[in-house]
Amino acid sequence: MGLGLLASRAMRPIKSSNFRMCARYIVTKPELQSPESAAAEAPAQPDLPPRTPVGGARIHFPNPEDAIEVFVDGYPVKIPKGFTVLQACEVAGVDIPRFCYHSRLSIAGNCRMCLVEVEKSPKPVASCAMPALPGMKIKTDTPVAKKAREGVMEFLLMNHPLDCPICDQGGECDLQDQSMAFGSDRGRFTEMKRSVVDKNLGPLVKTVMTRCIQCTRCVRFATEVAGVQDLGMLGRGSGEEIGTYVEKLMTSELSGNVIDICPVGALTSKPFAFKARNWELKGTESIDVTDAVGSNIRIDSRGPEVLRITPRLNEDINEEWISDKTRFCYDGLKRQRLNDPMIRGADGRFKAMSWRDALAVVAEVAHQVKPEEIVGIAGKLSDAESMMALKDFLNKMGSNNVWCEGNGMQTSADLRSGYIMNTSISGLEKADLFLLVGTQPRVEATMVNARIRKTVRATNAKVGYIGPETDFNYDHQHLGTGPNTLVEIAEGRHAFSSAISNAKNPVIIVGAGLFERDDKDAIFSAVETIAKNGNVIRPDWNGLNVLLLNAAQAAALDLGLVPESSNCLESAKFVYLMGADDVNLDKVPNDAFVVYQGHHGDSGVYRANVILPAAAFSEKEGTYENTEGCSQQTLPAVPTVGDARDDWKIIRALSEVAGMRLPYDTVGAIRSRIRMVAPNLLHMDEREPATFGPSLKPKCTQKMSSTPFSSAIENFYMTDAITRASKIMAQCSAMLLKK
Amino acid sequence: MAFAARAVKVPPNSASLEEARCRVFDFFRTACRSIPSIIDIYNLDEVVTKSQLRSTIASEIRKNAHITNPKVIDMLLFKGTEELNNILEHAKQRHHMIGQYVVGREGLVHDRDPKDEGISSFLKNFYNSNYF
Ligand code: SF4
Ligand code: FES
Numbered sequence: 001m002g003l004g005l006l007a008s009r010a011m012r013p014i015k016s017s018n019f020r021m022c023a024r025y026i027v028t029k030p031e032l033q034s035p036e037s038a039a040a041e042a043p044a045q046p047d048l049p050p051r052t053p054v055g056g057a058r059i060h061f062p063n064p065e066d067a068i069e070v071f072v073d074g075y076p077v078k079i080p081k082g083f084t085v086l087q088a089c090e091v092a093g094v095d096i097p098r099f100c101y102h103s104r105l106s107i108a109g110n111c112r113m114c115l116v117e118v119e120k121s122p123k124p125v126a127s128c129a130m131p132a133l134p135g136m137k138i139k140t141d142t143p144v145a146k147k148a149r150e151g152v153m154e155f156l157l158m159n160h161p162l163d164c165p166i167c168d169q170g171g172e173c174d175l176q177d178q179s180m181a182f183g184s185d186r187g188r189f190t191e192m193k194r195s196v197v198d199k200n201l202g203p204l205v206k207t208v209m210t211r212c213i214q215c216t217r218c219v220r221f222a223t224e225v226a227g228v229q230d231l232g233m234l235g236r237g238s239g240e241e242i243g244t245y246v247e248k249l250m251t252s253e254l255s256g257n258v259i260d261i262c263p264v265g266a267l268t269s270k271p272f273a274f275k276a277r278n279w280e281l282k283g284t285e286s287i288d289v290t291d292a293v294g295s296n297i298r299i300d301s302r303g304p305e306v307l308r309i310t311p312r313l314n315e316d317i318n319e320e321w322i323s324d325k326t327r328f329c330y331d332g333l334k335r336q337r338l339n340d341p342m343i344r345g346a347d348g349r350f351k352a353m354s355w356r357d358a359l360a361v362v363a364e365v366a367h368q369v370k371p372e373e374i375v376g377i378a379g380k381l382s383d384a385e386s387m388m389a390l391k392d393f394l395n396k397m398g399s400n401n402v403w404c405e406g407n408g409m410q411t412s413a414d415l416r417s418g419y420i421m422n423t424s425i426s427g428l429e430k431a432d433l434f435l436l437v438g439t440q441p442r443v444e445a446t447m448v449n450a451r452i453r454k455t456v457r458a459t460n461a462k463v464g465y466i467g468p469e470t471d472f473n474y475d476h477q478h479l480g481t482g483p484n485t486l487v488e489i490a491e492g493r494h495a496f497s498s499a500i501s502n503a504k505n506p507v508i509i510v511g512a513g514l515f516e517r518d519d520k521d522a523i524f525s526a527v528e529t530i531a532k533n534g535n536v537i538r539p540d541w542n543g544l545n546v547l548l549l550n551a552a553q554a555a556a557l558d559l560g561l562v563p564e565s566s567n568c569l570e571s572a573k574f575v576y577l578m579g580a581d582d583v584n585l586d587k588v589p590n591d592a593f594v595v596y597q598g599h600h601g602d603s604g605v606y607r608a609n610v611i612l613p614a615a616a617f618s619e620k621e622g623t624y625e626n627t628e629g630c631s632q633q634t635l636p637a638v639p640t641v642g643d644a645r646d647d648w649k650i651i652r653a654l655s656e657v658a659g660m661r662l663p664y665d666t667v668g669a670i671r672s673r674i675r676m677v678a679p680n681l682l683h684m685d686e687r688e689p690a691t692f693g694p695s696l697k698p699k700c701t702q703k704m705s706s707t708p709f710s711s712a713i714e715n716f717y718m719t720d721a722i723t724r725a726s727k728i729m730a731q732c733s734a735m736l737l738k739k
Numbered sequence: 740m741a742f743a744a745r746a747v748k749v750p751p752n753s754a755s756l757e758e759a760r761c762r763v764f765d766f767f768r769t770a771c772r773s774i775p776s777i778i779d780i781y782n783l784d785e786v787v788t789k790s791q792l793r794s795t796i797a798s799e800i801r802k803n804a805h806i807t808n809p810k811v812i813d814m815l816l817f818k819g820t821e822e823l824n825n826i827l828e829h830a831k832q833r834h835h836m837i838g839q840y841v842v843g844r845e846g847l848v849h850d851r852d853p854k855d856e857g858i859s860s861f862l863k864n865f866y867n868s869n870y871f
Binding site (some may be wrong): 354356567615639640644645646649652653656657661665 | 814858859861862866869870
């Protein structure tokens with residue numbers, strides 16, 4: 001909430017009426033007690049300059065005849081029926097102070113900060129809970145409204161500790177901001193302030209419960225969005241407390257968001273506690289790479305250090321939430337980093353060397369092996385630019401064995417609809433039935449899961465799930481564990497198949513974990529049969545989705561990173577790992593030369609002969625495509641560590657040392673190369689839907705095995721090199737994962 | 740107030756080039772005489788020898804060999820004296836001395852390679868830093 005706006009609005013009456021200047025006491029006057037007389041006295045408002053809605057709010061009229069007109073401070077606005085007074089004021093460009101109201105949560109109406117005056121109502125009304133009625137005359141700026149807010153503020157501050165100098169919320173605290181606008185400069189409260197015992201909510205959220213103003217946003221968030229019933233309100237009156245009912249940790253993958261929605265410093269980030277003040281931080285708008293959703297984040301850094309990660313609003317992807325892994329993985333960026341080029345000596349130890357020598361060694365070895373024996377694997381965190389460079393370099397060397405880990409060996413990159421989320425993440429909200437095949441969205445793509453949960457809550461959509469036993473935070477039907485169930489549904493022998501055909505907008509989500517299965521084509525053709533029978537793909541609705549696991553997968557397939565032969569790793573002599581840590585390196589022959597280019601000393605390093613240090617996602621500009629096919633960009637927030645270089649630059653330099661110079665010297669040039677291969681990767685922040693449906697696929701003759709599906713992610717908190725290096729994530733997995 | 744005692748007195752301008760020349764030699768000699776105490780103050784004996792420092796001073800002076808205007812020479816002399824005073828007053832730290840008069844002479848260490856001939860400017864920049 002704009003402090004400036006609030007402050008200037010609070011100042012205005014002071015300027016206009018002198019008596020407020022001298023009398024700073026909280027006084028009551030006859031006109032304050034009867035709104036009617038105040039209204040009668042107020043002269044007719046002169047024409048106001050047109051105002052713009054708060055935060056660029058846009059209104060959408062479901063049907064135009066439902067529009068009603070209300071007057072906010074004498075200024076007419078048209079709003080759809082069902083809007084609250086607060087929303088009407090926002091449309092009119094007036095920011096109403098609030099604590100408990102949050103646009104994505106249910107309305108509680110318990111803080112009373114949003115009081116406004118409505119003509120003909122005897123008392124000020126809580127605008128967040130009051131529906132706007134046609135012709136309502138709302139006054140947000142009258143002495144009554146101001147007096148009411150001052151009163152509420154005084155009560156809130158009565159029991160709020162004077163903690164600001166030691167509070168982590170200081171500087172971005174709603175209570176602090178609004179008390180600057182509406183607070184009295186002295187207190188009239190002389191008793192003891194109450195105090196509340198702090199609760200232990202786990203390794204992520206720090207609580208100072210004395211600061212809580214009982215707005216219940218956190219409780220509503222936990223029950224409505226996160227879907228865990230852990231938090232609640234205990235006691236009445238001044239004994240009211242927020243807490244877990246029994247001594248218990250908050251086990252939700254979205255728990256970090258309560259830090260953002262808590263308007264005061266009661267819930268703050270434990271890892272960030274006392275690390276920095278928010279005005280010292282530099283914010284960089286970036287993209288999360290720990291899963292394939294590509295949540296929009298802001299990386300807050302000070303100097304060379306990433307100090308915290310907070311969400312950025314993007315209605316189409318993550319709304320305004322992010323998962324705990326996204327939010328707290330950043331301490332992994334400071335640990336286990338590779339900072340110098342290194343080579344493994346005869347004694348098996350790594351020795352640092354200069355870039356010049358390291359590249360010379362790699363280039364020489366690459367020339368000594370046959371082209372078919374060269375293999376390149378891109379890691380799950382790679383950006384599109386570096387994957388393009390890797391593929392071009394290997395092709396120039398004569399090899400076409402390059403792929404991205406997690407994509408399996410026989411994944412087809414020909415039909416884009418076969419590997420992206422065709423419904424789009426926000427499109428899931430229209431669905432009325434979900435069939436999840438071999439995917440556990442709660443751990444694989446938390447934000448997609450939050451979307452499904454939102455839909456299930458709003459429309460009572462049915463959810464069917466095929467896969468191993470797992471946790472869901474919404475009602476679901478466990479249909480089976482393996483391909484057999486899938487076949488039953490495809491052949492119409494299962495009760496769920498009729499549910500699919502009866503559904504209006506059915507959605508099928510297939511997990512990308514199945515890419516690694518040998519019978520993947522058979523499974524996908526069974527899914528396509530279900531889609532065909534259930535009318536899942538129509539001109540106006542495409543409900544067949546693949547939910548990818550890693551940030552690099554979609555871009556890798558768009559760029560055509562598919563291996564030529566599926567057992568090339570067994571015969572490889574030269575393996576180039578570009579941040580690939582989760583490939584099975586046991587298959588690599590012992591005499592193979594392994595180059596590891598990456599930012600963390602993770603599992604890939606154990607087998608490597610040469611290490612080339614690269615930049616992590618917080619340090620480079622890179623394009624990532626998320627699971628729904630939307631390209632987004634990371635921006636460098638902090639400088640690279642030690643002697644590390646950007647990924648694509650390393651490959652470009654290596655190509656020159658090897659005498660196979662790649663024709664691009666700048667990011668711009670490499671992007672124009674990408675434009676030739678996959679132009680959709682350059683349409684930033686735009687979702688590019690797939691052009692052709694699966695109907696073009698050749699018939700599949702593969703046999704389906706009956707092995708049940710396995711879960712793709714064992715440990716939600718540790719899935720890649722960065723999160724595995726993070727201490728916070730290690731604590732989370734130790735304390736929060738159910739054994 | 741020890742500083743003030745040793746502080747530089749500004750002499751009158753040199754009347755001719757010849758006089759300026761003599762003053763330069765005087766300054767060179769003063770500087771060379773203070774080398775042992777400089778080495779002492781900044782613990783430079785393990786990184787540099789007296790004769791190296793002497794030639795450093797000489798080359799600093801020779802850098803301006805082309806100047807013939809006595810006023811400019813006077814000004815440069817003044818600057819030199821001031822620098823010398825700062826050094827003797829321990830107004831600098833050891834790394835300043837090493838950076839300016841010991842290592843910095845050859846430019847900071849670069850790993851140069853004869854093979855670098857003929858490589859693209861991209862590669863040259865790449866070897867230097869990530870940011871170009
Ligand atoms: S802890 Fe924060 S969000 Fe929760 S009720 Fe208290 S003030 Fe509101
Ligand atoms: S915001 Fe309306 S009562 Fe709290």
